[in-house]
Amino acid sequence: MTSPRVLLVMAAALVVVLAAARSAHADIERFAVVIGHNAGAADEQRLRFAETDAERVGELLGEVGGVPDENQVVLRGKTADQVRRALIATNERIRTGQRAGRQAVLFVYYSGHGDADTLHLGDTRFALRELEALVRGSSAQVRILVIDSCRSGSVTRVKGGTPAPAIALTTDALDGEGVIVLTASTAGEDAQESDELAGSFFTHYLLSGLRGAADDDGDQLVTVAEAFRYTRDHTILASARTVRGVQHPTFHYDLRGRADLALADLGKDRSRGRLTFPAAATWLVVREGAQGRIVGEIVASASRRTLSLRPGRYVVRGRTRDALLEGTVSVASGGETVVATGALSRTTYARLVRKGHGEILRGVAGPFGGAAIRSPIIDGASACVGAVAGWVWVRADVTFSPRVVGCRGEFSNRTLDATTDALALDLRVAKAWDLRGVTIDLGVTAGGEVLQQRFVTLGVAPTRTSAAAHVDAGLGAVVPLFGRLYLTSELAVQTHFLPIEDTTGARELTARFALYGVLAIGAWL
Numbered sequence: 001m002t003s004p005r006v007l008l009v010m011a012a013a014l015v016v017v018l019a020a021a022r023s024a025h026a027d028i029e030r031f032a033v034v035i036g037h038n039a040g041a042a043d044e045q046r047l048r049f050a051e052t053d054a055e056r057v058g059e060l061l062g063e064v065g066g067v068p069d070e071n072q073v074v075l076r077g078k079t080a081d082q083v084r085r086a087l088i089a090t091n092e093r094i095r096t097g098q099r100a101g102r103q104a105v106l107f108v109y110y111s112g113h114g115d116a117d118t119l120h121l122g123d124t125r126f127a128l129r130e131l132e133a134l135v136r137g138s139s140a141q142v143r144i145l146v147i148d149s150c151r152s153g154s155v156t157r158v159k160g161g162t163p164a165p166a167i168a169l170t171t172d173a174l175d176g177e178g179v180i181v182l183t184a185s186t187a188g189e190d191a192q193e194s195d196e197l198a199g200s201f202f203t204h205y206l207l208s209g210l211r212g213a214a215d216d217d218g219d220q221l222v223t224v225a226e227a228f229r230y231t232r233d234h235t236i237l238a239s240a241r242t243v244r245g246v247q248h249p250t251f252h253y254d255l256r257g258r259a260d261l262a263l264a265d266l267g268k269d270r271s272r273g274r275l276t277f278p279a280a281a282t283w284l285v286v287r288e289g290a291q292g293r294i295v296g297e298i299v300a301s302a303s304r305r306t307l308s309l310r311p312g313r314y315v316v317r318g319r320t321r322d323a324l325l326e327g328t329v330s331v332a333s334g335g336e337t338v339v340a341t342g343a344l345s346r347t348t349y350a351r352l353v354r355k356g357h358g359e360i361l362r363g364v365a366g367p368f369g370g371a372a373i374r375s376p377i378i379d380g381a382s383a384c385v386g387a388v389a390g391w392v393w394v395r396a397d398v399t400f401s402p403r404v405v406g407c408r409g410e411f412s413n414r415t416l417d418a419t420t421d422a423l424a425l426d427l428r429v430a431k432a433w434d435l436r437g438v439t440i441d442l443g444v445t446a447g448g449e450v451l452q453q454r455f456v457t458l459g460v461a462p463t464r465t466s467a468a469a470h471v472d473a474g475l476g477a478v479v480p481l482f483g484r485l486y487l488t489s490e491l492a493v494q495t496h497f498l499p500i501e502d503t504t505g506a507r508e509l510t511a512r513f514a515l516y517g518v519l520a521i522g523a524w525l
Helices: 004-026 050-063 080-099 128-136 152-156 201-213 224-239 349-354
Strands: 028-036 072-076 103-111 118-121 124-127 142-148 177-183 221-223 250-256 262-265 273-276 282-287 294-298 306-309 312-319 323-331 336-338 345-348 364-374 384-394 399-412 416-435 438-457 464-480 485-501 507-523
Touching (some): 028 050, 028 080, 050 072, 050 103, 050 201, 072 080, 080 103, 080 118, 080 124, 080 128, 103 128, 118 128, 124 128, 128 142, 128 177, 142 201, 201 221, 201 224, 201 262, 201 294, 201 306, 221 224, 224 262, 273 323, 294 306, 323 336, 345 349, 349 364, 349 384, 349 416, 364 399, 364 485, 384 416, 384 507, 416 464, 438 485, 464 507
Parallel strands (some): 028 072, 028 103, 103 142
Antiparallel strands (some): 118 124, 282 312, 312 323, 323 345, 364 507, 384 399, 399 416, 416 438, 438 464, 464 485, 485 507
């Protein structure tokens, strides 16, 4: 049996160990220098969101990154010399803290213009190698450099120009030293901004990942590896749809004694709330009253669908295959809010485009097909009954609809039976107005057609083929059915210009009027 004295010694030792561990954890300080500059060289287009991205990064580092305000420097629109002095001063603060036995993590972020060799801070230049030297030369145990600029991937190249190898990181203790470099693009690529996201692709997905979208294992810690994987994958997917082409973020590491580091601790601040989103939609989250600032995104394919947010009201926008879901939700301190799609407004894509939500969807298109009927344009003939098939492009101000129409009419008397086949190629242009449950439009159509008449008679009557043209004006209506399907109808007055042959065989161009109707089903793609 263990003596009371031994138990007392063991208990005292345990207390000392726990206290030491707690003290070591408390002595880890995090510092950040965050830089954003919208202006570059005189021949470079001014960026819209670089300085905003820097502000958002600084805000998030304070919320979940463990960087207190006094350890954070945010530089917006500053010169290269001001950036240099801020980095040197931060490194000096880190050295001072280490003399007192504290460990440190340094996070440096840049968003703005640049090339493979320099950062373009307005009309001043900051060499990438100097920036890298200031970061690597810091006495912080772990140094993280994030560069969101064009051709920034040159920083992640090892000597000889070979890209850094891909890695798979695992969680480890803080002890150790090293450098981690994340860049928005490779050495030959452009880093891109998005009007829809009001920021760069790379920084947007990095921030979304750090708010919880990248927390693959659900342990409330977002590591460097998790953040990079999420940022890389979604930056590639989003940039693949742009004119500039695919943007490939890069990752370089040089660590000793450790494999990974938590960039965000989502469970440390109990005052924060959690917002969880349903599947089968991509969600954007906008902080209400913050000039429409997007604070995070959950993509449709994401396995983790919860973001860590400060308490408050947020506007959520969900894009499904069929429509935009939009509404306001409240995030409570320390609690979880689940977005209920039934409480959100639903706007089909065509209506969304017409309402001017170009930042969400600039246009929508899809096929349609159905029945068509036209009153006769040849004396004594029956109505021309047939089919119509076409395509619709919906923009904010106008709808374009090219289509092919084919129909057949008949004529009969005591001595003659005839059929008239018409094949027309038309273009309809319309202006639409959305009402409750239905969309109406006013449109004009112009087109050309080929008419072919066949005769059955006691005498000789060869087949007759002629060309004609027509213009229309009329109304249309669209009623949503389900999913992306809709029912559409049109009623128009037509003026046809066609040659009519008299009894002497002479042809004369004649105008004939007709009523035209369409009933069809379409789908938005």
